[in-house]
Amino acid sequence: MEVDFEKLERIAKQRRFEDRTLEIAKRLFIHGESPKRLSVEFGVNLKRVYAIRKEVPAAAEAITLPPGWEELRIAVPRDVIERVRRQFELEMARRGDAVGSNSASELSA
16 A cells, blocks of 8 residues: 555544554655665664664554545534534445444544
């Protein structure tokens, strides 16, 4: 799975990676730097850099939206959120789609 800057930002919001881990991931996936160089520069063993190289694409795959879906982030009063959530759940039930953890639950923010 390709990891771009947008996906890396979404991962950072949803997972509790250390800042150093995110910086290593950014430089691995966005800037294409070598694991050996990052290992030396950040003072971590090479095995840890390879673990990051494995963990981040898995996290990116977990947050990838299904085809035809888009993400919407809005800031509105709480009562509006409740109405939007109910409408969303009704629409998903009408369509026969399952309401997953990355859909209605994020409307509660």
